Amino acid sequence: MGAAVSEIMSQPRCWVDAAALASRADGLPDPSERVAVVGCGTSYNVALSYARVREDSELGETDAFAASEMSESRAYDRYIFISRSGTTTEVLDAMSRVVRATPKTVLTAESASPIARAADAVVLLDFANEESVLQTRFATSVVVLLRAGLGEDVGPVIQDANVAVDSPLPPGSLDAARYSFLGTGWTLGLAYEAALKVRESSQSWTEAYQSMEFRHGPISGADSSSLIWSLGSLPIGLESDLRATGATVVVSDLDPLAELIRIQRLAIELAASRGVDPDHPRHLSRSVILSGYP
Helix, strand or coil: CCHHHHHHHCHHHHHHHHHHHHCCCCCCCCCCCCEEEEECCHHHHHHHHHHHHHHHCCCCCEEEEEHHHCCCCCCCCEEEEECCCCCCHHHHHHHHCCCCCCCEEEEECCCCCHHHHCCCEEEECHHHCCCCCCCCHHHHHHHHHHHHHCCCCCHHHHHHHHHHCCCCCCCCCCCCCEEEEEECCCHHHHHHHHHHHHHHHHCCCEEEEEHHHHHCCHHHHCCCCEEEEECCCCCCCHHHHHHCCCCEEECCCCCHHHHHHHHHHHHHHHHHHCCCCCCCCCCCCCCCCCCCCC
């Protein structure tokens, strides 16, 4: 069993630890603060989800940025930087451009990393660190911590995670030629992450869209070889439109974050069926470290 498999299956335990950490973590935003959340790749997808959850909870304006695209024209009360390794070049560069007086909180798995040393507050999720290049439990543990930090009872989410690690994958899900993941609101970031995870681990053809936008063009490519997986419920009427294309449509009652675990499991099984090593996706490394950037 590879590292990614064991890390995926350990997520319920990690989420318990993440929920406990939220109650004592320093540097999480106050409700009144205007916040920017910054990351790259998977961490950017997490930032997108958190930003929408926080705004939907009416706990302050929140923007999410890919580190290379972080705006310097807006004023924030706090920046949150997310990086598992704490060594990502673009994140370090973005941190260096923050006005010195503005608090910088880092969420990382590495306490001695350059990003941690540059922060005003560090939230350490070392219990969710990973051996695999593939990010799974660190990212989802960050989401659990941030949701708990907003005052949400994440107990039901953890219960759903225990279901997700054992429940069967959708029939025929390993046989699709194209995988489309849909989300709405805070689950759009999860849909982006689902598509990224399946693509990078198994080299499958994937895409992600806001649910209602799928009718505006992408649906033309759906057919009996397609699998369309929704992170959360679908808007009224959309499921019947999707099924009319002949595609396999997956909608679950699990919390969307727990449902992401099932998609991670799909990614691993697809990789195995195609002879791909998900612990070491091609052209990828544990951290993107650039010379001479920017």
